[in-house]
Amino acid sequence: MAEAVRGKLERRTRELHDLLELGIFTQEEIKKIVKKREHYEYLLRRRTTRKSDFIAYIDYETKLEELRKRRKKAHGLNVSGYFSDTSLIEGLHTLYYQALVKFKDDVALWKQYFAFCKKHRSLRRLSKAYAQCLRYHGDCPEIWIDAAEWEFRSNTNTRAARALLQRGLRVNKSSKELMLEYFRLEVAYWQKMLKRAETLGIDVNAIEAEQVQAKKSRKSGEKKNDDDDDEGNDSGGDENPELAPTVRLDGAQRSKAASGVVSRMDREEAGLASDEDDDDDDDDDLFDAEQEQQEAQDMISTVLKESGKMDDSDDDHDDDETAAESASVVQSAHAAGSTFYSGVIPRLVFFNAIEQHPDDMHFRREFLEIYRCYPHTEASREVVYESLPVDNLDALELICRRPLDDHFIDATFTAAEKKEALEMSDLLFLRAVGQLPSPRLKAKHIEMLQDAVHTFAPSDKDTSADDDDDDNNLHSLAKQLLHDRCLLYVNAAAGVGDIDIGGNAPAVAVLQLAREHTDAGQHEEALATINRALADEELRQNADLWEAKVNITTTITTTATTATTATTAVADVLLEAATALHAGAAGDFAAALWQWHANARNIAAMQQAVRVAASKRCDNAQAICCAHLEFVADKEGLKAARDFVNWCITSTQAYGLELYLTWADQEVEHHATDAAVRHIFEEAVSRYGKWSPRLWLRYIQFEHDNGRPKESSQVRWRAVKTLTDPTVLEQLLTEHKLM
Structure with a gap:
């Protein structure tokens, strides 16, 4: 071991001589560096190597490199090319390599190495590191995304980024994160091509019209050829053998033959990539409409293939069913245009993604949020909205919020248009609640109006008087709508017009009304509102309502001037809440109840809080028992503490290792x-x-x-x-x- 350590240190003597000759470190400092490195090298050669030893060594060398840079700058050594300029970095790469060989399963260590390579622009090593990491952690979508983002953002290699995400989706077929990032990549690339065409003065609409017309002509020619083939077959294959087809294509193969391309991923995996595919990116090439459209068709084929809609294998399967599914996806994606510049590629990715997660409306909302980050996506967003099911509450929320959400991304909206968007969203929610009077949908309505109040709040920035008036008017309108709808739902009113709202109130509406009463100093009215809501069995299980009641009661009891306003004690409310709520939510109230009585030094009442927590089997029951054990031991001595522990062990389930350690x-x-x-x-x-x-x-x-x-x-x-x-x-x- 000693020989190996000394040999490794001797191999770095040139670096130390260079640092000494440049005056960056003194002779004494060089000796300390050697001694420190020797210590870490021995740690790395122990029988059981620990990750912490590698991390400490890496941290030391990193700080040493930072110190070297600062001192070199202070000495005025601005010329690069010294041996020590790169030797320390190379040593850190070696350390990371040794650590990753030992701890290849540690994802955090891989990420640390990626960050190190990016910081020091070690691009070739970074590329190899990503490849090695994905061999061991192919089931980690975060690594695929990080690698693809680096290829797209930093390395400007769109093809490599697309290939990484597609391969990641093969391994993680149901990964929502990968699907969203793949969609984000295609949208970004689509927008990039639109900007390039606009900069070069290319009429994209004319190109699209030509491509559509060419597609129609091609289909017409194919139909004519098919008719001729049918006539030839009817007349007999022996009469005109030159007209008989030599190969019969199934649906998927016919589609691929019509497109005239083979997917890029197929060529890469087969080792048949052309010279054009070997280029990092084609962003610096001259704009060629036909080439761009051909690449767009290539990407369409790739998207379909990666989603399982195209199959080149010779295995027997239901070709008609596969072709029908493929046609359904393509038809949906083509609803807003069938050419590349219409955004058909991102739409294909979207429809393939929602086929695997059809009921997750939050997932679809993520796609909408990505679209809203870019211009010229109105038609594509319309396709997403049309794909939403009408019998899903989350989908109804997206539809009802659409006018207001569209306003959030369009800075050109006037005050009148903003007002119209707010009123339209409010009306859509009212109509939806009238058809489906669900407390959950009502809660989403109130949350939308709360967002509007926050969004239209007057800003502190310097604005004109007219803008301030518009903001104040919108803010007042949003606050008024919020108050009216909360009152409508809480009082179970008949509704607006012919709309029947129903009697169930969402907790968020109750809390909003109580907050308005509290802000106005009407604490008794706020408490009455909460109490009326807690009379409902379903709302009685809402911890937020109980928390609001505790806060309001605390305010009343601390500011009361008459006996009428202090009828309810805080401890009684806490006990009532801990008793009424389920185990998951009762623990916080039981702990607050115990602390309330502990401040009053009421041990008997504290014991009651412990009993409630133990009987409800709250998650923090043992923590409450440990706190009570410490309190009893300090105030009543060891005998009382031992009696309490025996009671916990024999009469409750609220004991465990922590209670024994606290007892000791x-x-x-x-x-x-x-x-x-x-x-x-x-x-x-x-x-x-x-x-x-x-x-x-x-x-x-x-x-x-x-x-x-x-x-x-x-x-x-x-x-x-x-x-x-x-x-x-x-x-x-x-x-x-x-x-």
Whole structure:
């Protein structure tokens, strides 16, 4: 080991001599650097290599490189080309390589190396690192996305980015993240080509018209040829053998033959990529409409193939069904145009994506948000909206919010148009609620109006008086609509006009009305609004309503001047909430109730809060028990604390390892006998000794801190034999210097 370490250090002597000759580091500093590197090299050659050793070494070398740069600049050494300019970076690359060989499953380490390569412009190494990482982590969409983004944004290689995302989708067929990024790439590339055509003065509409006309002519010619083939077949193949087709194509093959292209991914995988495909990008070439349209058709074929709509294999399968599915996708995507410049490629990606996730409306909204980031996407957005199902609440929300969402992205909207968009969205929601009076849809209506109030709030920026008046008017209108709709839903009114709203109120409407009453200083009215809502069994399970009631009650009791306004105590509300809510939400109120009584030093009431948390089996029940144990031990002594622990163990399920460790800490803190503390550890070991290294660590620490190294070694030996994975304990002991 020593020879290997010394040999590695000797190979870096030229770097150190260079740093010394340039005056960047002194002789003493060079010695410290050698000593530090030697220490880390020995750590890396231990029997059990740890990731933390590599990270510490890398961190040291990184800081050393930063210091070298600062001192070189301070010395006025602006000329590059010194050996030390690159040697430290090369050493860091070597360290990362060694670490990734050992810990190839660590995704975070791979990401750290990617960031390092990008920072130092090590592009070739970065490309290789992405390829190696994807061999081990092909099921990680984040890596595919990161690699494709680098190819597209930094390396300006659209083809490579597209190929990466397509291959990532092969491995992760249902990954929403990859589908969205693939869609974002195609939209960005489509917009890029539109801008290039506009810059060069190319009439895109004329090109599209020519392509559509050529397509119609081609279809007409194909139909005529098919008719001639049918006539030839009817007359008999022997009479005119030169007219008989020599090959019969199925639906998918006929489509591919008509397009006249083979997908780029097919050529790359078969090793048949042409010289044109080897170019990094074609952005610097002269604009060629035919070439662009041909590449667009190529991409269409690629999209269809990657989504499984085209199959070149010779296996027997239902060609008619596959062709029908492909035709359905293509027909939907062609609804807003069938040419590349109409945005057909992103639409194909969209329809292929929603086929795998048809019921996820939030997923479709992500596509809409991407479209809204770019101009000239109105027709494509219309296609997305037309694809929404009408029997889905989330889809109804997207449809109803559309006028307002479109306003958010269009800065040219006038105040009148903004007002019209707000009123239209409000009316669409009212009509939808009239047809489907669901509390969830009503809640979405209120949330839309809350967004409008926030959006139309007057800004602090310097604006003209007319703009301020328009903003104030819109803000007032949004606030008025919000108040009216909340009141409408809460009071279960008959509705606007002939619309029947129904009697169920969403919690968000109740909270909004209560907030308005509170802002106006009407705390009693706010509390009455909350209480009326909590009378409903469904709303009684809403933790936000109970939290609002607690806050309002606290305000009333602290500012009350008469007995009437202080009829409800905060503790009673907390107890009522903890009792009424389910286990997942009751824990916070039980903890608040315990703290409320702890501030008042009411141990009996605190015990009641513990009982509520234990009986409801709240997630934080054990934490409440530990806090109560510490309080009882401090105020009433060890005997009361032991009685409480015995009650927890025998009468509730609110105990675990944390309770035992807290119990042991209290025994030690209050100077209990070593035998009593050891009894607690032994009881805990009997329950949790097989899987808890932390328990054994605390046990070993107890014996070690009390000056019993022999007993500490015996406990450690027992732990190694008992634990299913003792390596974690060994690491903990090393960190706490107990080895």
